[in-house]
Amino acid sequence: xxxxxxxxxxxxxxxxxxxxxxxxxxxxxxxxxxxxxxxxxxxxxxxxxxxxxxxxxxxxxxxxxxxxxxxxxxxxxxxxxxxxxxxxxxxxxxxxxxxxxxxxxxxxxx
Numbered sequence: 001x002x003x004x005x006x007x008x009x010x011x012x013x014x015x016x017x018x019x020x021x022x023x024x025x026x027x028x029x030x031x032x033x034x035x036x037x038x039x040x041x042x043x044x045x046x047x048x049x050x051x052x053x054x055x056x057x058x059x060x061x062x063x064x065x066x067x068x069x070x071x072x073x074x075x076x077x078x079x080x081x082x083x084x085x086x087x088x089x090x091x092x093x094x095x096x097x098x099x100x101x102x103x104x105x106x107x108x109x110x
Contacts, residue, residue, distance in 0.1 A: 021084035031055030
């Protein structure tokens, strides 16, 4: 991931909302340390710029995290807004698109 986040911004509000779908704080933070797909969340970017990240937990489960970036002091922090495990159809759709993009990239580099 190539944006300048140096940590996470947690409080009781976003912590409770993220965990309401069974996703732990550790799982959320873990996906940002691995390979993620990152998308702008234009529908919810009215008051602040928001993003969606798709990644895998250490246990291999696909997780979708909605988040924004917050600046605190000179640091840029990831502020998760909500998180949930992805449904089977979403995973299939995501994996299909990911494979198509990877194949197109390999073809381009040949």
